[in-house]
Amino acid sequence: xxxxxxxxxxxxxxxxxxxxxxxxxxxxxxxxxxxxxxxxxxxxxxxxxxxxxxxxxxxxxxxxxxxxxxxxxxxxxxxxxxxxxxxxxxxxxxxxxxxxxxxxxxxxxxxxxxxxxxxxxxxxxxxxxxxxxxxxxxxxxxxxxxxxxxxxxxxxxxxxxxxxxxxxxxxxxxxxxxxxxxxxxxxxxxxxxxxxxxxxxxxxxxxxxxxxxxxxxxxxxxxxxxxxxxxxxxxxxxxxxxxxxxxxxxxxxxxxxxxxxxxxxxxxxxxxxxxxxxxxxxxxxxxxxxxxxxxxxxxxxxxxxxxxxxxxxxxxxxxxxxxxxxxxxxxxxxxxxxxxxxxxxxxxxxxxxxxxxxxxxxxxxxxxxxxxxxxxxxxxxxxxxxxxxxxxxxxxxxxxxxxxxxxxxxxxxxxxxxxxxxxxxxxxxxxxxxx
Numbered sequence: 041x042x043x044x045x046x047x048x049x050x051x052x053x054x055x056x057x058x059x060x061x062x063x064x065x066x067x068x069x070x071x072x073x074x075x076x077x078x079x080x081x082x083x084x085x086x087x088x089x090x091x092x093x094x095x096x097x098x099x100x101x102x103x104x105x106x107x108x109x110x111x112x113x114x115x116x117x118x119x120x121x122x123x124x125x126x127x128x129x130x131x132x133x134x135x136x137x138x139x140x141x142x143x144x145x146x147x148x149x150x151x152x153x154x155x156x157x158x159x160x161x162x163x164x165x166x167x168x169x170x171x172x173x174x175x176x177x178x179x180x181x182x183x184x185x186x187x188x189x190x191x192x193x194x195x196x197x198x199x200x201x202x203x204x205x206x207x208x209x210x211x212x213x214x215x216x217x218x219x220x221x222x223x224x225x226x227x228x229x230x231x232x233x234x235x236x237x238x239x240x241x242x243x244x245x246x247x248x249x250x251x252x253x254x255x256x257x258x259x260x261x262x263x264x265x266x267x268x269x270x271x272x273x274x275x276x277x278x279x280x281x282x283x284x285x286x287x288x289x290x291x292x293x294x295x296x297x298x299x300x301x302x303x304x305x306x307x308x309x310x311x312x313x314x315x316x317x318x319x320x321x322x323x324x325x326x327x328x329x330x331x332x333x334x335x336x337x338x339x340x341x342x343x344x345x346x347x348x349x350x351x352x353x354x355x356x357x358x359x360x361x362x363x364x365x366x367x368x369x370x371x372x373x374x375x376x377x378x379x380x381x382x383x384x385x386x387x388x389x390x391x392x393x394x395x396x397x398x399x400x401x402x403x404x405x406x407x408x409x410x411x412x413x414x415x416x417x418x419x420x421x422x423x424x425x426x427x428x429x430x431x432x433x434x435x436x437x438x439x440x441x442x443x444x445x446x447x448x449x450x451x452x453x454x455x456x457x458x459x460x461x462x463x464x465x466x467x468x469x470x471x472x473x474x475x
Contacts, residue, residue: 063124071115078125081116085109132183139187143397147389157396161404168330175316181330186225188401193218195394196358199387205365214361217354224347225332232337233323233463235312237304311448313423324462326415327422339463345416348409355402362395414441419448419455 063069066078091109094100110130118125146156164184171178196214200206299307301314304321308314313325315335324338336344360372366388367375376399382392415422425443428434434445449455 065120065122066125068118068125068127071111076116078116078118078120085112129179131178131180134180135184135187139184139191143191143393144390146397147383147386147393150383153393153396157393157400160397161400171330172317177317177333178330179333182333185331188397189218189221192358192394192398195390196362199391200362200365203365205368206361210361214354214358217350217357220350221347221354224343224350227343228336228340228347229332229334230343231339232325232335232341233339234318234337235304235306235308235321235323237306237320311421311424325421325423341462342459345409345412348405348412352402352406352409355398355405359395359398359402362391366391411441416459417452417455418442418444419450419458420445 063075068076068078070076114130115127117128117130119128142156142160146153164181167178167180171180193214201211301308301321303314303319306321308321309323311324312321314321315325315328317328318335322335322337324341326336326341328335329344332344332347334340363370363372363375363379366382367379370379376395379392381388383389411422415425420428420443424445424447428443428445429436434443436443450458
């Protein structure tokens with residue numbers, strides 16, 4: 041017999057969970073959590089069937105149905121890969137297919153070239169406003185930019201270099217410029233200076249705390265000689281706040297409302313802003329650039345300017361080499377507008393069409409680069425410029441091309457010195473800064 045005290049409780053074995061079978065290269069887990077196969081991309085799609093039926097019968101589609109169809113297509117568009125098929129972003133595909141087709145069609149005749157090269161920027165702007173209005177992230181412009189670089193370089197190697205007018209040194213310089221562009225873009229796509237979202241239990245403030253802070257701010261600004269007529273006091277100095285995002289401004293409720301980000305649940309430092317596309321606050325945010333699919337902020341603004349500069353130099357150099365090859369004995373500017381016999385053969389026609397496409401892209405990037413140089417010289421960000429134009433504040437020159445808010449302008453040299461020092465300072469966010 042065994043004493044009760046010596047009896048050991050019998051442990052129940054846990055029910056072993058069935059192990060999931062590894063996915064083959066053509067299988068994947070869809071958005072509903074079910075195993076699916078790449079070959080079944082057109083099966084069991086009721087929304088697509090309904091859309092086709094309504095399209096055949098000339099009936100209108102509901103916007104919700106179109107969105108569900110696009111979500112289904114984007115979820116099922118995958119390529120076989122090890123341990124499961126990988127999802128492909130559908131927005132990167134149109135440039136890969138349409139750009140070579142459009143450029144080849146444009147090289148058939150001069151009038152076709154004018155129509156195609158005029159419609160391409162219009163289509164790009166239309167797609168930009170469509171995605172910008174929906175506050176969506178898209179890889180379309182990044183794909184277009186990278187594929188345009190690769191395709192222009194491919195045409196240069198296939199159609200221009202064999203003519204014998206481009207030497208090895210010139211080709212090496214152009215190739216080096218292309219690699220430098222890619223390196224600068226890689227650096228520009230890194231963290232632009234995102235503000236870390238604090239834990240809700242530690243950093244977030246309740247509504248009662250905000251009301252208390254509002255009352256304290258109003259009491260502090262009452263009767264203060266530096267306050268304006270509305271009782272608010274702008275406590276931001278010209279220098280950026282080195283303490284980070286956790287310090288609360290001692291000002292009016294309006295000021296507190298401007299600094300407090302309800303979505304990220306934090307108090308933004310001076311010049312920081314919430315990007316509605318990325319969904320996070322960025323330190324010293326300049327703008328959201330669709331060409332790199334990221335924000336331009338404190339940590340990557342210098343790399344963004346460097347990428348623009350290297351691209352402009354490399355593009356102008358490549359355009360010069362190409363025009364010197366297909367339109368000999370003419371200056372670059374003359375050959376760009378008058379090059380007799382360029383449509384006599386397909387090779388020179390395609391090269392000339394790619395030159396004009398590069399000119400259009402280069403002109404757009406040069407305008408962005410010019411605006412950036414002006415803003416840096418006056419120490420303003422693009423977001424601050426747009427805000428000043430909407431509120432009709434600041435000093436505007438050259439029909440609004442130059443906007444000086446005057447809030448952070450320290451002079452040309454000091455502004456550029458401050459820009460050269462962006463991202464070099466270490467920012468601390470001590471917990472005692474929370475009021």
